Amino acid sequence: MPLSVYSLPWAAREPLLHEASWIKDLREAEADAWRRVRIHGGQPRQHFSDTATYVLSDAVKWLADAPANSIHAIVTDPPYGVVEYENKDHEKLRAGRGGVWRIPPSFDGSKRQPLPRFTVISHEELGKLHSFFSAVAYGMLRSLVPGGHLFVASNPLLSTMTFHAFQEAGFEKRGEVIRLVQTLRGGFKPKGAESEFPEVSGMPRSCWDPWGIFRKPFPGTIADNLRKWGTGGLRRISKDEPFKDVIACSPTRGIEKAIAPHPSLKPQRFLRQIVRASLPLGIGIVHDPFAGSASTLAACEHIGLKSIGCERDPLYFVSVL
Numbered sequence: 009m010p011l012s013v014y015s016l017p018w019a020a021r022e023p024l025l026h027e028a029s030w031i032k033d034l035r036e037a038e039a040d041a042w043r044r045v046r047i048h049g050g051q052p053r054q055h056f057s058d059t060a061t062y063v064l065s066d067a068v069k070w071l072a073d074a075p076a077n078s079i080h081a082i083v084t085d086p087p088y089g090v091v092e093y094e095n096k097d098h099e100k101l102r103a104g105r106g107g108v109w110r111i112p113p114s115f116d117g118s119k120r121q122p123l124p125r126f127t128v129i130s131h132e133e134l135g136k137l138h139s140f141f142s143a144v145a146y147g148m149l150r151s152l153v154p155g156g157h158l159f160v161a162s163n164p165l166l167s168t169m170t171f172h173a174f175q176e177a178g179f180e181k182r183g184e185v186i187r188l189v190q191t192l193r194g195g196f197k198p199k200g201a202e203s204e205f206p207e208v209s210g211m212p213r214s215c216w217d218p219w220g221i222f223r224k225p226f227p228g229t230i231a232d233n234l235r236k237w238g239t240g241g242l243r244r245i246s247k248d249e250p251f252k253d254v255i256a257c258s259p260t261r262g263i264e265k266a267i268a269p270h271p272s273l274k275p276q277r278f279l280r281q282i283v284r285a286s287l288p289l290g291i292g293i294v295h296d297p298f299a300g301s302a303s304t305l306a307a308c309e310h311i312g313l314k315s316i317g318c319e320r321d322p323l324y325f326v327s328v329l
């Protein structure tokens with residue numbers, strides 16, 4: 009995704025507080041961590057700008073030996089649930105033929121994008137998904153600084169199990185952001201018996217996505233941790249308005265999809281609010297381990313934050329260069 013497309017005058021980095029000595033220390037620590045993090049690992053990478061780097065790598069591998077205490081926030085939309093981005097099912101998506109992906113019915117004449125069919129995930133695959141999230145969570149916990157926040161996208165069917173993996177790894181749960189969005193999940197009449205049961209749906213039509221909010225534990229108070237690491241809290245919308253946990257945001261716009269044709273593209277309007285909230289002082293590095301089309305990096309660039317993303321699929325990696 010060309011980052012310049014998102015350079016709208018939406019929320020440029022504002023000057024912070026007066027430059028106390030601890031702020032100078034934080035900025036130096038940020039610069040030092042950035043120098044180390046963006047060259048970490050031998051994988052191919054693209055430096056989009058001085059503040060955004062995109063790495064072709066498996067997320068678990070990159071996180072496993074990323075410098076400890078070097079990342080200040082993680083904002084990510086992982087592969088729910090793992091199988092849809094595995095080679096077998098991913099090839100089916102690209103060939104336009106089934107697998108875990110399904111094409112929603114078109115009721116207004118326009119072609120709908122494929123959606124992962126989470127209801128077909130077996131018990132065994134759920135176990136695999138849990139192990140995958142555990143491995144990711146341990147790497148995240150190591151690389152985040154104390155008090156660093158994680159925002160992780162989920163869906164109502166799988167969030168209980170996946171969020172649990174983050175808590176088991178040692179994260180504290182700090183709530184959820186509910187993204188109000190009309191999806192095409194659920195709400196269908198019983199398959200093959202639609203006219204027999206015209207007033208029945210198998211499950212509700214989903215109108216929201218949960219994003220889990222987690223934090224790496226830290227000793228002492230939030231104020232102490234803000235001075236030491238620049239983390240521990242969430243950035244307010246303004247002095248008078250806190251960040252809130254319900255955000256109405258319609259599906260990704262056509263113009264964004266045209267720039268970044270990823271099947272799970274998240275909208276900039278939503279991501280910008282999340283990445284901004286994730287760094288309470290606007291100082292630090294945001295990581296997206298499952299960067300896809302680099303939409304989180306684009307949102308950070310717009311706000312003026314440093315960001316690094318990993319994507320393991322060479323086709324997505326190449327498509328955003």
Ligand SMILES: C[S@@+](CC[C@H](N)C(=O)[O-])C[C@H]1O[C@@H](n2cnc3c(N)ncnc32)[C@H](O)[C@@H]1O
Pocket residue numbers: 065066067068084085086087088093270272273274297298299300301302303304318319320321324
């Ligand atoms: C849900 S999509 C993220 C889409 C992204 N939010 C966007 O707006 O473009 C998940 C991405 O994770 C990638 N992925 C899956 N497993 C991965 C792994 N182990 N390491 C890194 N990336 C992975 C997939 O190829 C896919 O692009």
